[in-house]
Amino acid sequence: MNQPTAPAADGTGSHEPPLLESRGLHAGYGPASVLRDVEIKIARGQVVALLGPNGAGKTTTVHTLAGEIKPLKGEVLRNGVRDTSPLFRRARQGLAYVGEDRTVFMTLTVAENLRVARANTDHAFELFPELKRLAGRRTGLLSGGEQQMLALARVLGRGPSVLLADELSLGLAPLVVDRLLAAVRQAADERELGVLLVEQHVEKALKYADYAYVLRRGEVIIEGSGADIRGRLDEVQDSYLSVAD
Numbered sequence: 001m002n003q004p005t006a007p008a009a010d011g012t013g014s015h016e017p018p019l020l021e022s023r024g025l026h027a028g029y030g031p032a033s034v035l036r037d038v039e040i041k042i043a044r045g046q047v048v049a050l051l052g053p054n055g056a057g058k059t060t061t062v063h064t065l066a067g068e069i070k071p072l073k074g075e076v077l078r079n080g081v082r083d084t085s086p087l088f089r090r091a092r093q094g095l096a097y098v099g100e101d102r103t104v105f106m107t108l109t110v111a112e113n114l115r116v117a118r119a120n121t122d123h124a125f126e127l128f129p130e131l132k133r134l135a136g137r138r139t140g141l142l143s144g145g146e147q148q149m150l151a152l153a154r155v156l157g158r159g160p161s162v163l164l165a166d167e168l169s170l171g172l173a174p175l176v177v178d179r180l181l182a183a184v185r186q187a188a189d190e191r192e193l194g195v196l197l198v199e200q201h202v203e204k205a206l207k208y209a210d211y212a213y214v215l216r217r218g219e220v221i222i223e224g225s226g227a228d229i230r231g232r233l234d235e236v237q238d239s240y241l242s243v244a245d
Protein backbone atom coordinates (compact mmCIF):
# COMPACT_ATOMS: atom_id res chain seq x y z
CA MET A 1 0.00 0.00 0.00
CA ASN A 2 2.15 2.90 1.22
CA GLN A 3 5.84 3.34 0.68
CA PRO A 4 7.54 4.22 3.95
CA THR A 5 7.36 7.94 3.35
CA ALA A 6 4.19 9.87 4.02
CA PRO A 7 2.45 11.56 1.12
CA ALA A 8 2.15 15.31 1.63
CA ALA A 9 -1.12 16.40 3.20
CA ASP A 10 -1.65 18.82 0.32
CA GLY A 11 -1.35 16.02 -2.23
CA THR A 12 1.31 17.86 -4.22
CA GLY A 13 3.55 14.82 -4.32
CA SER A 14 6.22 16.26 -2.01
CA HIS A 15 7.18 14.19 0.99
CA GLU A 16 7.94 14.82 4.61
CA PRO A 17 10.73 12.92 6.36
CA PRO A 18 9.73 9.75 8.27
CA LEU A 19 8.78 10.12 11.94
CA LEU A 20 11.50 7.62 12.80
CA GLU A 21 14.21 6.12 10.67
CA SER A 22 17.43 4.13 10.94
CA ARG A 23 20.24 4.48 8.45
CA GLY A 24 23.10 2.00 8.15
CA LEU A 25 22.41 0.87 11.68
CA HIS A 26 24.83 -1.45 13.47
CA ALA A 27 24.11 -2.09 17.16
CA GLY A 28 24.52 -4.80 19.79
CA TYR A 29 25.47 -5.52 23.36
CA GLY A 30 29.24 -5.22 23.28
CA PRO A 31 31.82 -4.52 20.62
CA ALA A 32 30.25 -7.12 18.29
CA SER A 33 27.22 -5.91 16.38
CA VAL A 34 23.96 -7.86 16.31
CA LEU A 35 22.44 -5.60 13.66
CA ARG A 36 24.04 -5.08 10.29
CA ASP A 37 23.14 -2.12 8.14
CA VAL A 38 19.50 -2.01 9.20
CA GLU A 39 17.48 0.65 7.36
CA ILE A 40 13.90 1.08 8.54
CA LYS A 41 11.42 3.92 8.08
CA ILE A 42 8.20 4.68 9.92
CA ALA A 43 6.07 7.42 8.43
CA ARG A 44 3.11 9.32 9.86
CA GLY A 45 -0.03 7.17 9.87
CA GLN A 46 1.87 4.08 8.86
CA VAL A 47 1.93 0.63 10.46
CA VAL A 48 5.25 -1.09 9.78
CA ALA A 49 5.74 -4.75 10.70
CA LEU A 50 9.13 -6.02 11.81
CA LEU A 51 9.24 -9.78 11.36
CA GLY A 52 11.84 -12.51 11.68
CA PRO A 53 12.80 -15.65 13.58
CA ASN A 54 13.94 -15.81 17.22
CA GLY A 55 17.22 -14.02 17.74
CA ALA A 56 17.01 -12.16 14.41
CA GLY A 57 17.50 -8.79 16.13
CA LYS A 58 13.96 -7.38 16.29
CA THR A 59 14.09 -6.35 19.95
CA THR A 60 17.61 -4.99 19.49
CA THR A 61 16.29 -2.85 16.63
CA VAL A 62 13.40 -1.57 18.77
CA HIS A 63 15.71 -0.74 21.70
CA THR A 64 18.11 1.08 19.42
CA LEU A 65 15.30 3.08 17.81
CA ALA A 66 14.04 3.90 21.31
CA GLY A 67 17.45 5.23 22.41
CA GLU A 68 18.17 2.48 24.93
CA ILE A 69 21.06 1.05 22.92
CA LYS A 70 23.60 3.33 21.26
CA PRO A 71 24.38 2.56 17.62
CA LEU A 72 27.88 1.23 16.96
CA LYS A 73 27.61 2.64 13.46
CA GLY A 74 24.92 4.42 11.50
CA GLU A 75 22.22 6.61 12.95
CA VAL A 76 18.64 7.03 14.12
CA LEU A 77 16.72 10.03 12.82
CA ARG A 78 13.48 11.53 14.07
CA ASN A 79 11.67 13.76 11.59
CA GLY A 80 14.80 13.74 9.45
CA VAL A 81 17.10 14.91 12.25
CA ARG A 82 19.76 12.72 13.86
CA ASP A 83 18.72 11.78 17.38
CA THR A 84 21.15 10.58 20.03
CA SER A 85 18.94 11.39 23.03
CA PRO A 86 18.06 8.77 25.66
CA LEU A 87 14.68 7.04 25.89
CA PHE A 88 13.19 9.31 28.58
CA ARG A 89 13.73 12.36 26.39
CA ARG A 90 12.35 10.64 23.29
CA ALA A 91 9.35 9.56 25.37
CA ARG A 92 8.64 13.16 26.32
CA GLN A 93 8.73 14.01 22.64
CA GLY A 94 6.04 11.52 21.68
CA LEU A 95 7.82 8.18 21.35
CA ALA A 96 5.91 5.39 23.07
CA TYR A 97 6.85 1.81 23.80
CA VAL A 98 4.66 -1.14 24.69
CA GLY A 99 5.83 -4.70 25.17
CA GLU A 100 4.67 -8.08 26.32
CA ASP A 101 5.13 -7.12 29.97
CA ARG A 102 1.72 -5.35 30.25
CA THR A 103 2.56 -2.33 32.37
CA VAL A 104 -0.58 -1.87 34.45
CA PHE A 105 -1.22 -1.52 38.19
CA MET A 106 -3.16 -4.56 39.30
CA THR A 107 -4.64 -3.01 42.46
CA LEU A 108 -6.00 0.08 40.65
CA THR A 109 -9.20 0.18 38.62
CA VAL A 110 -9.15 0.54 34.84
CA ALA A 111 -10.08 4.23 35.09
CA GLU A 112 -7.40 4.84 37.74
CA ASN A 113 -4.81 3.12 35.58
CA LEU A 114 -5.64 5.50 32.72
CA ARG A 115 -5.57 8.51 35.04
CA VAL A 116 -2.17 7.78 36.58
CA ALA A 117 -0.76 7.25 33.08
CA ARG A 118 -2.11 10.73 32.19
CA ALA A 119 -3.99 9.13 29.31
CA ASN A 120 -6.96 10.87 27.77
CA THR A 121 -9.79 8.62 28.96
CA ASP A 122 -12.18 9.55 26.13
CA HIS A 123 -9.55 8.79 23.54
CA ALA A 124 -8.62 5.51 25.27
CA PHE A 125 -12.29 4.40 25.42
CA GLU A 126 -12.77 5.40 21.79
CA LEU A 127 -10.06 2.93 20.79
CA PHE A 128 -11.21 0.30 23.31
CA PRO A 129 -14.95 0.70 23.98
CA GLU A 130 -14.87 -2.65 25.81
CA LEU A 131 -12.77 -1.03 28.57
CA LYS A 132 -15.44 1.57 29.27
CA ARG A 133 -17.82 -0.90 30.92
CA LEU A 134 -14.86 -2.19 32.95
CA ALA A 135 -13.81 1.30 34.08
CA GLY A 136 -14.55 0.68 37.76
CA ARG A 137 -13.14 -2.85 37.88
CA ARG A 138 -9.88 -3.67 39.61
CA THR A 139 -7.28 -4.43 36.94
CA GLY A 140 -6.12 -7.64 38.63
CA LEU A 141 -9.57 -9.08 37.90
CA LEU A 142 -9.33 -8.51 34.14
CA SER A 143 -8.35 -11.21 31.65
CA GLY A 144 -4.84 -11.19 30.17
CA GLY A 145 -6.23 -9.78 26.94
CA GLU A 146 -8.12 -7.01 28.73
CA GLN A 147 -4.99 -6.15 30.71
CA GLN A 148 -3.00 -5.84 27.50
CA MET A 149 -5.77 -3.66 25.98
CA LEU A 150 -5.46 -1.45 29.05
CA ALA A 151 -1.65 -1.33 28.75
CA LEU A 152 -2.05 -0.23 25.13
CA ALA A 153 -4.86 2.21 26.00
CA ARG A 154 -2.61 3.84 28.66
CA VAL A 155 0.05 4.40 26.02
CA LEU A 156 -2.19 5.43 23.10
CA GLY A 157 -4.33 7.64 25.35
CA ARG A 158 -1.35 9.95 25.75
CA GLY A 159 -1.44 10.65 22.01
CA PRO A 160 2.10 9.64 21.03
CA SER A 161 3.41 10.28 17.53
CA VAL A 162 5.28 6.97 17.28
CA LEU A 163 4.57 3.61 18.90
CA LEU A 164 7.15 0.85 19.18
CA ALA A 165 5.16 -2.31 19.94
CA ASP A 166 7.31 -5.32 20.80
CA GLU A 167 5.31 -8.55 20.81
CA LEU A 168 2.32 -6.95 22.45
CA SER A 169 0.19 -9.97 21.67
CA LEU A 170 2.50 -12.65 23.06
CA GLY A 171 0.53 -15.52 24.59
CA LEU A 172 -2.89 -14.02 23.81
CA ALA A 173 -5.80 -15.67 22.01
CA PRO A 174 -6.07 -15.02 18.24
CA LEU A 175 -9.23 -12.91 18.58
CA VAL A 176 -7.53 -10.68 21.15
CA VAL A 177 -4.49 -10.32 18.90
CA ASP A 178 -6.78 -9.06 16.12
CA ARG A 179 -8.45 -6.67 18.54
CA LEU A 180 -5.12 -5.16 19.62
CA LEU A 181 -3.82 -4.86 16.07
CA ALA A 182 -7.10 -3.31 14.88
CA ALA A 183 -6.80 -0.64 17.61
CA VAL A 184 -3.24 0.12 16.54
CA ARG A 185 -4.42 0.38 12.92
CA GLN A 186 -7.26 2.70 13.98
CA ALA A 187 -4.84 4.98 15.87
CA ALA A 188 -2.62 5.12 12.77
CA ASP A 189 -5.56 5.94 10.48
CA GLU A 190 -7.34 8.41 12.75
CA ARG A 191 -4.49 9.94 14.78
CA GLU A 192 -1.61 9.72 12.30
CA LEU A 193 0.30 7.48 14.67
CA GLY A 194 3.39 5.82 13.17
CA VAL A 195 3.84 2.25 14.40
CA LEU A 196 6.61 -0.32 14.39
CA LEU A 197 5.04 -3.67 15.14
CA VAL A 198 7.19 -6.63 16.18
CA GLU A 199 4.91 -9.63 15.81
CA GLN A 200 5.19 -13.41 15.89
CA HIS A 201 1.80 -13.68 14.18
CA VAL A 202 3.15 -13.04 10.70
CA GLU A 203 -0.08 -13.25 8.73
CA LYS A 204 -2.00 -11.15 11.22
CA ALA A 205 0.71 -8.50 11.26
CA LEU A 206 0.69 -8.36 7.46
CA LYS A 207 -3.08 -7.95 7.44
CA TYR A 208 -2.73 -4.67 9.34
CA ALA A 209 0.65 -3.41 8.09
CA ASP A 210 1.32 -0.96 5.26
CA TYR A 211 4.90 -2.06 5.00
CA ALA A 212 7.03 -4.90 6.38
CA TYR A 213 10.65 -5.80 6.96
CA VAL A 214 11.94 -9.32 7.60
CA LEU A 215 15.11 -9.56 9.66
CA ARG A 216 17.38 -12.57 9.73
CA ARG A 217 20.63 -12.70 11.65
CA GLY A 218 20.57 -8.94 12.11
CA GLU A 219 20.00 -8.05 8.47
CA VAL A 220 16.91 -6.99 6.54
CA ILE A 221 16.53 -9.75 3.97
CA ILE A 222 13.01 -8.99 2.67
CA GLU A 223 10.99 -5.78 2.61
CA GLY A 224 7.93 -4.50 0.82
CA SER A 225 4.35 -3.39 1.19
CA GLY A 226 2.05 -5.49 3.37
CA ALA A 227 0.26 -6.75 0.27
CA ASP A 228 3.54 -7.55 -1.48
CA ILE A 229 4.87 -9.52 1.49
CA ARG A 230 1.53 -11.33 1.91
CA GLY A 231 2.13 -12.63 -1.59
CA ARG A 232 5.62 -13.81 -0.61
CA LEU A 233 4.70 -15.76 2.50
CA ASP A 234 6.68 -18.85 1.43
CA GLU A 235 9.81 -16.76 1.19
CA VAL A 236 9.11 -15.24 4.61
CA GLN A 237 8.47 -18.66 6.14
CA ASP A 238 11.73 -19.99 4.65
CA SER A 239 13.58 -17.18 6.39
CA TYR A 240 12.29 -18.54 9.71
CA LEU A 241 13.80 -21.95 9.01
CA SER A 242 17.39 -23.15 9.39
CA VAL A 243 18.48 -20.03 11.26
CA ALA A 244 21.34 -22.02 12.75
CA ASP A 245 22.74 -23.04 9.34
Ligand SMILES: Nc1ncnc2c1ncn2[C@@H]1O[C@H](COP(=O)(O)OP(=O)(O)OP(=O)(O)O)[C@@H](O)[C@H]1O
Pocket: 029, 034, 052, 053, 054, 055, 056, 057, 058, 059, 060, 061
Ligand atom coordinates in the same frame (compact mmCIF):
# COMPACT_ATOMS: atom_id res chain seq x y z
N1 LIG B 1 21.30 -8.31 26.70
C1 LIG B 1 21.92 -9.02 25.76
N2 LIG B 1 23.25 -9.27 25.84
C2 LIG B 1 23.89 -9.98 24.88
N3 LIG B 1 23.29 -10.48 23.78
C3 LIG B 1 21.97 -10.26 23.65
C4 LIG B 1 21.21 -9.53 24.61
N4 LIG B 1 19.92 -9.46 24.20
C5 LIG B 1 19.88 -10.14 23.03
N5 LIG B 1 21.10 -10.62 22.70
C6 LIG B 1 21.44 -11.39 21.48
O1 LIG B 1 21.19 -10.56 20.36
C7 LIG B 1 20.63 -11.32 19.28
C8 LIG B 1 19.33 -10.69 18.83
O2 LIG B 1 18.40 -10.75 19.90
P1 LIG B 1 16.99 -10.02 19.85
O3 LIG B 1 16.37 -10.19 21.20
O4 LIG B 1 17.15 -8.66 19.32
O5 LIG B 1 16.23 -10.90 18.76
P2 LIG B 1 14.67 -11.00 18.47
O6 LIG B 1 14.54 -11.03 16.98
O7 LIG B 1 13.93 -9.95 19.19
O8 LIG B 1 14.34 -12.43 19.05
P3 LIG B 1 13.02 -13.01 19.78
O9 LIG B 1 11.99 -13.11 18.72
O10 LIG B 1 13.48 -14.33 20.27
O11 LIG B 1 12.66 -12.05 20.88
C9 LIG B 1 20.47 -12.75 19.80
O12 LIG B 1 21.58 -13.50 19.35
C10 LIG B 1 20.52 -12.58 21.30
O13 LIG B 1 21.06 -13.71 21.93
